[in-house]
Every structure is written in structure tokens, then in C-alpha cells.
Amino acid sequence: MCSRIATALFALFVLVGMFSSAEAAMLSAGGLRCEYRQNPLGIDVVLPRLAWKVESVSRGVQQNAYQVLVASSPKKLNEDDGDLWDSGKVESGQSIHVVYAGAPLLSRQFCYWKVRLWDGDSKPGPWSKTARWTMGLLSEADWAGAWIGVDWMEDNAGPLPWLRKSFTLDTAPERATAYVCALGYYELYVNGKKVDDHVLSPAVSDYGKRGLYLTHDISGYLKKGENTMALWLGRGWSLRMLKGASTNGPVVRAQFEITSNTGAPVTVVTDTSWKAHKSPITPLGPMESGNYGGERYDSRLEMADWATTDFDDGGWGNAVAYEPATPQISAQLSEPNRVLGAIPAKTVKRQEDGTYLVDMGKNFTGWIEYRFPEGGPKGSEVRIEYGDKFLDNGVLQVYNQYDEYVFSGATPQAFRSRFNYHAFRWVHIKGLEAAPRPEDITGSWISTDYAPAATFSCSNDLLNDIYDTASWTYRCLTLGSYVVDCPHRERLGYGGDSGTSMEMGMTNFQTAPLYTKWLRDWRDTQVSDGDLPHTAPNAQIAGGGPAWSGICVTMPWQVYLQFGDQRILEQSYPTMQRWLSFLKTKMKDGILAPYSGVGYSGMQWSFLGDWVPPNRDQSRDRVDDRSTLFFNNCYYVHNLQLAAQTALVLGKPDDAADYTKQAKALSTRLHARFLNDDGVSYVNGEQPYLAMPLLFGITPEDKQEAVMDALRDLILVKQKGHLNTGMHGTYFMIRYLTDNDHSDLVYAITSKRSYPSWGYMLDNDATTIWEEWDGDNSHIHDTLISVGMWFVQGLAGIQPDPTSPGFKHFFIRPALVGDLTQVSGSHVTLYGRIVSEWHRAADKATYLVTIPGNTTATVMIPGNDPAAITLDGKPLAGNPLISGVAVEAGRVACVLGSGTYRFVGPAPS
Numbered sequence: 001m002c003s004r005i006a007t008a009l010f011a012l013f014v015l016v017g018m019f020s021s022a023e024a025a026m027l028s029a030g031g032l033r034c035e036y037r038q039n040p041l042g043i044d045v046v047l048p049r050l051a052w053k054v055e056s057v058s059r060g061v062q063q064n065a066y067q068v069l070v071a072s073s074p075k076k077l078n079e080d081d082g083d084l085w086d087s088g089k090v091e092s093g094q095s096i097h098v099v100y101a102g103a104p105l106l107s108r109q110f111c112y113w114k115v116r117l118w119d120g121d122s123k124p125g126p127w128s129k130t131a132r133w134t135m136g137l138l139s140e141a142d143w144a145g146a147w148i149g150v151d152w153m154e155d156n157a158g159p160l161p162w163l164r165k166s167f168t169l170d171t172a173p174e175r176a177t178a179y180v181c182a183l184g185y186y187e188l189y190v191n192g193k194k195v196d197d198h199v200l201s202p203a204v205s206d207y208g209k210r211g212l213y214l215t216h217d218i219s220g221y222l223k224k225g226e227n228t229m230a231l232w233l234g235r236g237w238s239l240r241m242l243k244g245a246s247t248n249g250p251v252v253r254a255q256f257e258i259t260s261n262t263g264a265p266v267t268v269v270t271d272t273s274w275k276a277h278k279s280p281i282t283p284l285g286p287m288e289s290g291n292y293g294g295e296r297y298d299s300r301l302e303m304a305d306w307a308t309t310d311f312d313d314g315g316w317g318n319a320v321a322y323e324p325a326t327p328q329i330s331a332q333l334s335e336p337n338r339v340l341g342a343i344p345a346k347t348v349k350r351q352e353d354g355t356y357l358v359d360m361g362k363n364f365t366g367w368i369e370y371r372f373p374e375g376g377p378k379g380s381e382v383r384i385e386y387g388d389k390f391l392d393n394g395v396l397q398v399y400n401q402y403d404e405y406v407f408s409g410a411t412p413q414a415f416r417s418r419f420n421y422h423a424f425r426w427v428h429i430k431g432l433e434a435a436p437r438p439e440d441i442t443g444s445w446i447s448t449d450y451a452p453a454a455t456f457s458c459s460n461d462l463l464n465d466i467y468d469t470a471s472w473t474y475r476c477l478t479l480g481s482y483v484v485d486c487p488h489r490e491r492l493g494y495g496g497d498s499g500t501s502m503e504m505g506m507t508n509f510q511t512a513p514l515y516t517k518w519l520r521d522w523r524d525t526q527v528s529d530g531d532l533p534h535t536a537p538n539a540q541i542a543g544g545g546p547a548w549s550g551i552c553v554t555m556p557w558q559v560y561l562q563f564g565d566q567r568i569l570e571q572s573y574p575t576m577q578r579w580l581s582f583l584k585t586k587m588k589d590g591i592l593a594p595y596s597g598v599g600y601s602g603m604q605w606s607f608l609g610d611w612v613p614p615n616r617d618q619s620r621d622r623v624d625d626r627s628t629l630f631f632n633n634c635y636y637v638h639n640l641q642l643a644a645q646t647a648l649v650l651g652k653p654d655d656a657a658d659y660t661k662q663a664k665a666l667s668t669r670l671h672a673r674f675l676n677d678d679g680v681s682y683v684n685g686e687q688p689y690l691a692m693p694l695l696f697g698i699t700p701e702d703k704q705e706a707v708m709d710a711l712r713d714l715i716l717v718k719q720k721g722h723l724n725t726g727m728h729g730t731y732f733m734i735r736y737l738t739d740n741d742h743s744d745l746v747y748a749i750t751s752k753r754s755y756p757s758w759g760y761m762l763d764n765d766a767t768t769i770w771e772e773w774d775g776d777n778s779h780i781h782d783t784l785i786s787v788g789m790w791f792v793q794g795l796a797g798i799q800p801d802p803t804s805p806g807f808k809h810f811f812i813r814p815a816l817v818g819d820l821t822q823v824s825g826s827h828v829t830l831y832g833r834i835v836s837e838w839h840r841a842a843d844k845a846t847y848l849v850t851i852p853g854n855t856t857a858t859v860m861i862p863g864n865d866p867a868a869i870t871l872d873g874k875p876l877a878g879n880p881l882i883s884g885v886a887v888e889a890g891r892v893a894c895v896l897g898s899g900t901y902r903f904v905g906p907a908p909s
Helices: 002-016 074-078 239-243 461-476 495-508 512-525 551-563 566-584 625-649 653-674 688-695 701-718 727-739 743-750 758-763 786-795
Strands: 028-034 049-055 065-071 110-118 131-134 147-149 161-169 175-183 185-190 210-217 225-234 251-259 266-269 275-278 281-284 294-298 320-322 328-331 337-344 347-350 356-372 381-387 402-406 413-415 422-430 441-448 454-458 798-800 809-812 822-828 833-841 844-851 856-862 886-888 891-896 899-906
Touching (some): 074 110, 161 266, 175 225, 225 251, 281 402, 337 356, 441 461, 454 786, 461 786, 495 512, 495 551, 512 551, 551 566, 551 625, 566 625, 625 688, 688 701, 727 743, 727 786, 786 822, 809 833, 844 856, 891 899
Antiparallel strands (some): 065 110, 110 131, 147 251, 161 225, 161 275, 175 210, 175 251, 251 266, 281 294, 347 356, 356 413, 356 441, 844 899, 856 891, 886 891
């Protein structure tokens, strides 16, 4: 419905040219970004894409042309000398993903840029403020340093290494840049100071296939005379991944390039001249699923000044050179992990056995800092365990998360983790002689540092709590620039789980760099026959099925839809093609048959379907095989349909026609084979198996209304407003109901407090979303957070337009449902912030919408009579702000340009 209305109205909008230049003011550009980020350092994209936001106080603002200047120095840019690229005046409304088209970019290059814009008049607006990006090291030949580590770690076990190198500078540097690639984690110090606020860095990768490097500006840390570079290394996110590259512990490759106005350039690289010593940290546990352990910190081994220039390293040994099996080094283009907030301890209670239980108040992912004012006897130890819930027998569920601390005898002392993290609410402390105080215990929650993209509130406190809890859970799952199933037990980037939560993540957070990075991990996992494992990076065998590996199709499309990124489709399309060719080899009797693939060799954990619906056990009482067969074939249709749309975007009509033909043929077979005798349900008759064939068009058009009626009856009558869906079924059903203006049904589900529901979780003390509806297994999990997309997309009604990706054009279709009296939602796009607010009182409803510059929106107000609706107090008919009005399916729609607008109309019953 949305697309039909938009096509008609948008054509009229263009023809009429409704926004006159009389109201226009000079356009300016702000929010300049390169590859999604502000002033990024060390990128390795040789044709980077630039973006800006069109800023103006006027309504109906459209950019008609732009000029970009890119210069090699601020001086040249200030003189309007684009020696790297002067685009000239380009007649275009494009303001995102503008591809750099200047001189070839070189390693280490500094690029300064600005942009100016034209609207409908002939005069350009002012130049923007200057932005910058720098190039990293673009080839293997640019790396001069060796991979170094230490000789005391065997099978990656043993104390973590300190590494340091001292050198002399004749003069203070003008510019100094560090490039660091660690297979594992690292912290970089210059003259005793940590050079950034990153933690658990770099991001997650498969160390055997790809190492990620970061670029640091260290100019302000160096001085004339003696200087010291120092690195503290950690084993990284997965010991299995590290074993794929090294068995001698973490290794690092780094170089430091220093220039001054008077002296010759100085380059310091990692080699065997670096000094090495054991640090106080020894990793605990094998760092694999179910046992990610922690750290043992022996404070007796501290050397407070180990990274400073004055430190005497004469007793240290030398680093050892290694040649890890890491074929490719790439720049990390996603944001780093950071400590993003402090969480004070709520209570500390002494247990009967003399131990202490700390309640942090809510589940989170990160660290705790423990301050021990009275210290402890030298050599005495404290064991600290972390858990997300209590089991029925009263035991804390810790999944082998623990740390150990050894006292030095000094007073006071303190401890926090450094190269590992935990996910938990409760902390169990053993071995303390004196009771800890709540004020001596502070949590640090850690996440990849992407920015929020949405706000939401409404008149129903339960819905607000569900939204906030789902959003908080997502933040707890995204440490390392990928999305895990759970951050404590498995820490694996499951495609099935994240395939259902990615819309939630992209709607509520600015996650384009995260998903772009993670898609590269998925492409790295594909094997020669086209199959993909169920997790990426692929640290171990893990259960799943087509709806796990198929994220290689669904995620690129979602990134394209949400952020307008066609390049991600170009990069991912070959992977899609090989994956779909692989599935074709698994067809039997015209449908996709059960198979086991590279993700898991046996059938018990292969070809999984809808996961953890209510009252279903993960191993013994799963969804029946016939319904699961139907589910996976519906998902296959979905993959084929998205591949066809991708092919069309990429200008491959023959491919699109072939995928469309396959999808239609399979849809016909599925409908004929799995439709039940009642003519309105499929397989076991539960909600997912009605919603999915409707969503993917498997149900013929003349049957869709009857199946939808059956789904409504199933939700409201048979299930009494509850769902019987699992991870995938919940996502696909909410997606279908939102797309087809049935948010009243989603509201009926989300407003429940009885089992199974999100309200049931919250009423049972959930602070993050559970893995299963009844609270079994993990209490911090990805399976059931997909509802987080509905609040902004459904109730506030801010929805992308597939025909105009990235929110160049979009829909605002607010849903006035249930007993809600007020909703306020917003969503930040690459063009700017969209706002949709509404409230109703008595028989009137008021709507406030804000549309960013250089975009248009089709605003769809509930009602059937345009004459009953006003815009800014004036009738819609003849209103100069709009180009025309359409009425369809109980909504009055019009297209508007940028600005803030107020509609008033009858409140729907």
C-alpha cells in the first residue's frame, strides 16, 4: 500500500514543484562524514564515500547541486585549491555516498575536504566547515615491522606480555602516527600514557584470515630526547581464533612514523630489539563457548612505571619474531569499544559461608572495579564469579565467568579486568576478610561506541519498559563490532539470532559501520561449495540452518534499505550467488530438503527452524519436522526474492528474472503441499506459519485476506492476545503486521503481562531480554529483541521506502492503537533526524512530524476524509505545502518536503 501511494504522490510532487524558492534560504552542509564516520583515521578504502547533511531553517529544502573540494593540506583547502579533487558544480541531489573521484589516494595521505550546496537558485551556499580523513597502510609493502610476541607462552597459555622500545628524537615531532595490528587485544602507551580510551581493542576478527589494525595520532605524546613505546597484549576474544594464527600467545605488528620540520623522518617498528616481560595478568579458562573464564591478576608482580622512559628494562628479555598464518591485514573502520557508563553496586550481602553477594541492579556487559581499602595479606587471594541469574537450586548461573586477584600486602588496592569481560548482574566474592562496601564497587558497561539513532516514549509504561530493555540488551550484545547471541555463554555471532535483531539494531542505533564490518566477516567464512557456517567469525561448530547462513543475503539488503549503501550489495552479491547455488544442490522433490553443512556436521543441530517458541525445549521438544521443513523453504523463498531485488539494483535483470522465477515456482509448490484442509492455515497452524507465507507472498493473492483473518483470530481469540512464536517467528510476524498496518495486533501482544510475553519477563525481574519466554538458559540474549524495531516503525510509523533507500524518501504512518493516548518517536538517518509524535484527546488527534533537509516523506494520517484534516491549521485542499492527496485503506496521504508540520484530524476509534 505504501509504495503505491508514494509513487503517485511523489510523481505529482516532482511535476508541480511545490516548494517555491521564495521561502528558500541559502543551503549549508553540516555533519560531514567519510565512510559513515567523522574525521576517520587510517581508512583503507581507496574510493571513500562522503556524506553531509543539508541544513536550512526553511521548509521544502532540496539540494540541487554540490561542489566538493579535497586538498592535501588545510592551507590549500582554505585557498579553495582542491589539489586532490575538485568535483566542480555537480547537478545532483545526492548528499550521501558521494564517491571520491579525485587523484589516486596513497598510503598515509591526509585529506582535508569541504562542500558547498546549491538549491533552486543560482547562488551557492557557504562552504562547510573543514573535515578530514587519513589513509592507512594500503598494501603489505607498506608494513616494515615484524610480527612479535614472546617465548614463554605455550599453546597460548601463560602470563600476558609487556613489550617496550625506547628511542631518541632530536627534536619534538610535528606529526607522529602509529599503526598497530594485534592478533589479540592490545593497549598502546607512549611515554607511560595510554594513547586512547579504547578498550578490548581491536574489534573481533578471525585472526587466521584477517587482522585488524588501528591508526593512532600520537603527535602530542612524544618529545625531544628519549621516548618509549609500549604495548600490553591480551589473548583476544576467542582462543580458538587465536590458535588459527598463533600458538605462542598474542602477536603484534606495529610501526610508528614520526616527522618534524627540521630532522629526517623517524620510523620505529616492531622487531626483536623490543624488550619483553611477563605482566601481572594470566588469562583463565580456554576462552571458548561455556568457559570464557577471566583473568588472574597478581599484584605482587606490578611494575608501576613499566611503560615510562625512566624505567630500567635491563633485566628484560627480547621479543621473539613469528610468522602467523594471517593472509590479510585490514583497517578497522567500525567504532572502537569504549567504557560508556558507570553502574554503582546496589547492595552487598554476606552469605552464610562467609562469601559476599553483590547486586549491581541490572544485567550488563563489561567490567567491575573493586577497591579494597584495607588490602589483604600478601599472597592471599580473592575469587570473583559473575552471573546473570539464579538457578532453581539457588546457585548463581556463572557460565565459568570468574577472575582471581592476589594481594601484594599493600594498602589500599584495586582490581578490574583488562583483556576480558563478563556479562552479569550478580557478583559472588570469595576470600575477603573484610566486607566490601557498595561504594567500593563500580561497574563499567562496555560496548562498541556507535551512537543512538532513535528515541521512543508513549503513554503506556509497559511498552516504554519493553523498548528500553530491548535497546539495553542490544547494547550488551555488541561488544567487538559484531552481534552475539549471548555475551557470557557463547559470545558467537550467530546469523539466525542477528538476522532477526538487525532491523532493531539499525532502527535504534547508528550501526552502519558495525554491520559493514561484520558482513566482511561473513564473506570471509564462505567455503568453496558456497555454504556458510552459522556464526561469523566462525570460532567453532554451532547449530543453525538456512536462516542462520542466509544472513549473507538478508543483512546486505537491510544495510542497503536502511543506509542507502549500494556498495555493500556489490560486495556481497557474489557471496549471495554462491550461497543460493549451494542451496539449489540441496533440493529434493522440488523443495529444499534437510541437510547438514559446514556449520554443523550432524543433523541434530542442523536445519533448525523457528527457535525457542514458548513451551518448546531446545533439544527434546522442538517444532515438528514438517513445520520446520515449511519454515526453511519459506526462508529460501525470502532469500531468492531479496537476491532478485539486489540483482535489479545492480543492473542484472537476467539474474533478477531467474531468482524471481525460482521464488515463484517454489512458492507455488509450498502453498500446494503445505496448506491445510481448512484452506487458511499451513502445517501445525501456529502463528509463524501463517505470517511467513503472507509476508513472502507464498499465499496467493486471492487467499491472503482469509489467511490474515485466520491469523488475527489465532492471535486475539485462540491465543488470547499472546504469541506462540520463537526467535524467527516473532520477527517475521511483527514485520508482516507492521508492514500491513496491523499494529493493533502487535499492541495486543506487547501489552500483555502474562506468559508468554515481554511483560511477563519484566514482572519477573528481567533487566535484559531472556533467551526463552520462560526464562530458561541465558537472561541476556538476542533471540527475542526483534520487537524493538516496532516501537519506532510501528507506533511512531517511521518506515523506509524500498524504492528510495536510505530514507531519501520515507513514510510516516503512525499507528493509533489500543488505549494509547500519546507516542513520541524519532530516528536519525544519514540525512538528519526524523520525528513523529502524536496524541489524541476525546475525538481529536494531533500529529507533529519533522522531515530532514534534502528528503521527502509520505505522511499517512488515519482517516478517510481529507476535508476533516488540517495542516498547520489550514485545510489540505489547496494547501501550498503539499502537492496532492490520496486516500487508501483508511489513511489520508500526502507528500511533504523538509520541515516541521502539524496535522489535526478525527481520532480513529
